[in-house]
Amino acid sequence: MDELKQVLYGKILEQRPRVRRLSKEYGKVLIDQVTIAQAIGGARGVKCLVTDISYLDPEEGVRFRGKTIGETFAALPKAPGSAYPFVEGFWFFLLTGQVPTMAQTLAVVADFQRRREVPAYVFEALRAMPRDLHPMAMLSAAVVVMQRESIFTRRYSEGMSKGDYWDPMYEDACNLLAKLPAIAAFIYRLKYQGDTSIPSSPELDLGADFAHMMGIAPPYDDVARMYFILHSDHESGNVSAHTTRLVASALADAYYSFSAGVNGLSGPLHGLANQEVLRWIQAAMDKLGGVLPTEAELEKFLWDTLNSGQVIPGYGHAVLRRTDPRFTAQMDFCEKHLPDDPMFQLVRMIYRIAPRVLEEHGKARNPWPNVDAQSGVIQWYFGVKEYDFYTVLFAVGRAIGVLANITWDRALGYPIERPKSVTLDMLEAAAGISGRG
Incomplete structure (x- = not known):
């Protein structure tokens, strides 16, 4: 078991008793109330989701594992000659809440390098798509096509303990995250650069390799590191994060779940x-x-x-x-x-x-x-002048946060999401008014 996975497993064992105690002993404690406006208005502001990955503070902005953006950038190990952290070290941090050492970060870099090869059939599927297809549709389709690689789906079909669900979800999440930059860069060069793909460079970290595969010189490697970290997570209520977690709550694997989140991110009120x-x-x-x-x-x-x-x-x-x-x-x-x-x-x-x-x-x-x-x-x-591709960049970053979240959801045994609906008649009755006239 690699060191990140060992650290994560230790954190999981610490968290599980807290979840059980809160659920069993304090489950009836009221933490919020819902108004008619919130029910009709998209549940805005209703406190009904749980995540330790990030929190959106109205004054300080997003906090990753309790740290502000400035604190996060300052704390994490930096790529050589860079002012920005390794994305792989940030992944370690989001999963565990623990700032990794340089050695721990480089171990994740090496692990992702081993995982980053994309199956050839994914690229073949992308080439078979119409060139005028939106790049977000191509990304979503590529992720779903790659679902055949899901370790969780295979192990679940073989039979496994619920307490072990997190393990194959972690493997799927790492595999998917390691491959996404190559898929995104391939889509970019397929659509906008005459189908002239650039192979991954085996010695580079995720951010630098993405810039290399895009064909853009430094400091675009720093742009990638910064951009992916800044767009990684923003609490759980936004559409892409919530959709990913909602689909995963049905025990769908990381590929199905993240593809659904990509579809939500493509909306003009979100990622566009x-x-x-x-x-x-x-x-x-x-x-x-x-x-x-x-x-x-x-x-x-x-x-x-x-x-x-x-x-x-x-x-x-x-x-x-x-x-x-x-x-x-x-x-x-x-x-x-x-x-x-x-x-x-x-x-x-x-x-x-x-x-x-x-x-x-x-x-x-x-x-x-x-x-x-x-x-x-x-x-x-930096030369990326194709507007439609910007949301793909957002999606690669957003994968970091949502994949960390669904790994933890499996680890803590969170159930399928199933909120209760009401009718307009019920709302009018609660408001003491009569409808339809």
């Missing part, structure tokens, strides 16, 4: 937001004459946007009430690597002006930028 923001930034630049505007010109443009009934894309968040730390992390990267890029300069100027305009406008509960406000600008700068 970053490309929509980039389109808006580029359109704004065009409308302002193709050059960086003055602050007065930009302020007028923002007011015209709001007064026409439109929103400022990338600003506002359902939970956060301050600038998204993921935005700040990307801003720091841009200040170092592309400070003179016109689109980044416009992003920076919008950041100075938009919050004040939104506060004066008075309709935004949170006038601060979220992660989508500039992530597309970074990809565009």
Whole structure:
């Protein structure tokens, strides 16, 4: 058993008694109440999911295993010559809550290198698809096609103890996560680079190998490490995370479950937001004459946007009430690597002006930028100018968090999700009103 798996198993044995005690001895303790607005409004804000992987704090943003983004980046071992952590070390951290040593991190790097070869039939299936198919559909299909590799499905069919379900789920999660960068890069080069795939380089870590397979020189390796970590997890209630866990709760394997999460991520209210923001930034630049505007010109443009009934894309968040730390992390990267890029300069100027305009406008509960406000600008700068592919990058990162979550769900024996529904008549009766008339 590899060291990460041993550490994880020790953590599982520590957590199982806590779950049993809470369920058996304190199961009737009330932790929330549900309003009609929440029932109709997508269960927003209802506290009914459990995860230790990440928590979204309204003031501090996402915390990974209790650490802020800044603390996470500072604590984890860095790739040689890089300011950013190994994705493999972050995987160790999300699974165990324990900051790995460099030796432990490099052991996971080596383990992923052994796991990363993608079956040839997956690439053959992708080549058989129409070239104009959306890359997210291709990614989802590739993951489902690869389901035949599921260790959990095989071992479950052979018969195994429920207490051991986590073990093959861990193996499937590691195998899938190790292979996803190669699948994503293959889709990119198949669709947009004339089907000129670049083989994986056996000595590279996950982030550097992805940049290599994309055909983009450093520091795009750091972009990959940063981007995948920042997009890895955001509590469990967002569509991609919740869908993955919901499907897995039926004892579906990691391939079926993550493919379902990819499908949810593809929606315009979720993973497509970053490309929509980039389109808006580029359109704004065009409308302002193709050059960086003055602050007065930009302020007028923002007011015209709001007064026409439109929103400022990338600003506002359902939970956060301050600038998204993921935005700040990307801003720091841009200040170092592309400070003179016109689109980044416009992003920076919008950041100075938009919050004040939104506060004066008075309709935004949170006038601060979220992660989508500039992530597309970074990809565009490094040559990834195909908007549709941005959500695939999001999906590779999101896999880290959701696969860690479903491994723990199996370890702690969480049951199938089955919330109860009510009718409109029942809601009207609870509200003391009569419907239909």
